[in-house]
Amino acid sequence: MPRAVLIANRGEIAVRIARTCRAMGIRAVGVASEVDADATHVHACDDVVMIGGASPGESYLRGDALIAAAHRAGADAIHPGFGFLAEDPRFAAEVLAAGLTWIGPSPQVIATMGDKLEAKRRMAEAGVPLVPGEELPPEPTAADLHAAAERIGLPIMVKAAGGGGGKGMRAVHHLGDLADAVAAAQREAGSAFGDDRVFLERLIARPRHVEVQVVGDTHGQVLHLFERECSIQRRHQKVVEECPSPGIDAEVRGVLTAAATDAARALGYVSAGTVEFVVDEDVLARRRAGESVPATEAVAFLEVNTRLQVEHPVTEEVVAVRDEATGTLEPIDLVRWQLLVAGGFPLPATQDRVVARGHSIEVRLYAEDVPAGYLPATGRLTAFRVPALPGIRRELGVRAGEAVTPHYDPMLAKVIATAPTRHEAAGRLAAALAASSITGVTTNRDLLVAVLRDDRFLAGATTTAFLAD
Template sequence: MLKKILIANRGEIAVRIIRACQELGLDAVAVYSEVDRMAPHVRMANEAYAIGPASAVESYLRGDKIIEVAKKCGADGIHPGYGFLAENANFAEAVIEADLTWIGPPPEAIRLMGDKVSARETMSQAGVPLVPGTGKSSRMSNDELLAAAQTIGFPLLVKAAAGGGGKGMRNVSKMEDLPEAIRTARREAQSAFGDDRVYLEKYIENARHIEIQILGDEHGNVVHLGERECSIQRRHQKLIEEAPSPVVDEELRQKMGEIAVTAAKSVNYCSAGTMEFVLDKDRNFYFLEMNTRLQVEHPVTEMVTGVDIVKEMLRIASGRKLRYEQKDIQVKGWAIECRILAEDPRNNFMPAIGQIIGLTNPTGPGVRLDSGIYFGSEVTPFYDSMLAKLIVLAETRGEAILRMRRALEEFRITGLPTTIPLHIQLMNSTRFQAGQFDTNFLEHNFSFNQKLDPALVRVAAVAASLMAHQRNQQAILLHQGGASPWRLYGRREALDRRLR
């Protein structure tokens, strides 16, 4: 039975897992780098331990230090969250070998599905539809890839075999560009994953990115929790997610869900996971990849199903059976999530760093904020740019869009640029409101052009001038001689006593 959990992560996901632990009566242990000493997850946990310098390589990616802390503090298990070591099969094995509970899928499943080419081979054997492409798990030479491209056809994608997140990926529209794309993708994949294997996949034009959330236990039970729409992306990174999808009806939902459950059972999967698919304009779907971890966007599924996915991961890791059968899973309402990033959409999404000097969080009916920031916190260049996730729930998609727009307008972060203005403009986009978008929407059908009110610009300039003048006056007064306010008060009191 689990009693104390170490969270091997930081930011909003660490806070999310700590809350789940608290609701289940479990002690939560945080780890932190030097720059995260005052972070919310550190202050919320029952215990917290430093694990190294700011660099993730020397802190949050040091599996040996994390296991050492877990043994030292008497933790029963380790939850990796997402990112960092969440999909590292070697770390999962090391946790188990240290007689700790790994709160995630089996290392064998992580290893099998984490390699994109091996995953394609496995899914093909399970009867899951695949995008046409190369399926050789060993390293293919450049000449072999060039020859395979003739059969696959263009446009196509060059993709890293060992990872995802857009790293080591190139879109190629003609044969002349392929050799350089392969070389660039190999170089990027080697740098990001330590593995330069790449493969080719047919590029599905006008496609949507749809994923199915699954939950499995150690007793062979697997259910799906419906789909998420993840097509609003920038450089293959998701910005907005919603559940359900505006283009998936009940028949397609059941078909995709059954395929996802079958695929999960084929690799003896347990814990939370996600099957990602591309959906073409004719509503044909193809396997893209499997994420063997908790997804960033899991809250939208929680909102519409009422299933607490993080709590279920903890229960499953304790050896319990799933509390739900497929017939128990019902999608009610509509949820949308916006990822709030410390990036400047006016400057090609340049990452921003600095101190948060003003913060107003949105509230109200149907609004949820998963955040890793606070007033005065410092945003550093060492980690991912995501500050928070804003999620809303409403009865219909139209109401959810209106609620999200209202919540975004309430959400104020001062001190550095964020993507909040971009999200507001997206909520106002008629094409987004109509559900008419695909994975290329931001690049081809949307232009961010925040208009600044000239009157507000003048007001801001006047306010800044007045503040600068006030600070100068204060600086001058501090250097003047004379009695302090306390001394003047004392003199006044003494004079009053004489006059009585």
């Protein structure tokens, strides 16, 4: 078991990881850039090491500085959180080469899943459902593109092989637009990821974004912890997440969880990770209408996130482990499970003891100007209070008086509501947000409240086009 963990991150996820470390008697070592010297996450840790300048490239993206900080503080493990270097296989390998424990999957698995084309090949070998698509040669001709489009069928999505987050993506509805879309996606992908490879996939017109939480240990056990739906997005970035999905039936859920565990086993996956899928709402609607449509037709692999997800709290709130002796339900802590696995211990559960109950919804509270196109906002928070109402969990990355700078992701906090039913959870969360006192910086709070009280959302009509519609 690690004795001291350096948390190679900032904000609410660093606070979250530190909380579990301290609960387990593990020393939590924080890191901070020069502008984060008095940040909230610094005060949540037992020790802190300053690692450089304000920009991520001078601090949180400097693997050498993070490893040196771990040695300096006497840490024997590094937890990357999410973002920054969490999915950088070179950093994971450097951590291991430095004699430290990497809290996450192997560098090889991170590298394989970071290459979208290789990921699709591995998933095909594992029998995981895929969206019809094709790789492209480095310099595809018009004939290459037309032939691929005929085999796949319009509409088509052009995607980057070396990354995600909406970069290097183009939707194509007319064959005459395909060549320009591929060229534009290649330029954007090359600039964003240093890798201009792109590929084609059939575009699903009304998709839901549904993911399955998986966790594996070094003893060969892989578990799924049911699904989350993350369809409410802006600019391909999640805003609202929930567990369970409001749109799928039990048979589709079975296909998703089986495919996710098959994928994780095929990879030899260790630690926490997420297998993401696109689920076709049109197919789901046909199933709801009574058509005999196979559940497998609704589901297709999207990607594997080889880290702890931003939205992991909704899984922790809904999923529990049944005690074999007493039958009582014990809550789960995914960071604790990551630390146990990193220490060589088996997972503290078996699949037959994992149960789900109730409903949980999470929103990401961002410092951003929604009417201006979700532009990040900066300034000093003159007030920041989210009330601790019944059923509300708060993962806070800032406090009143703290400055929101342009250097980092503008997420201020995550607020999570859990209740016996989805409607109750949405009502609780909307009430908590509406009662929050947040001044000094523009946020997306009003948008979040509006979503949670929207009749379409409450009816479960949540596709990735929800905000655009």
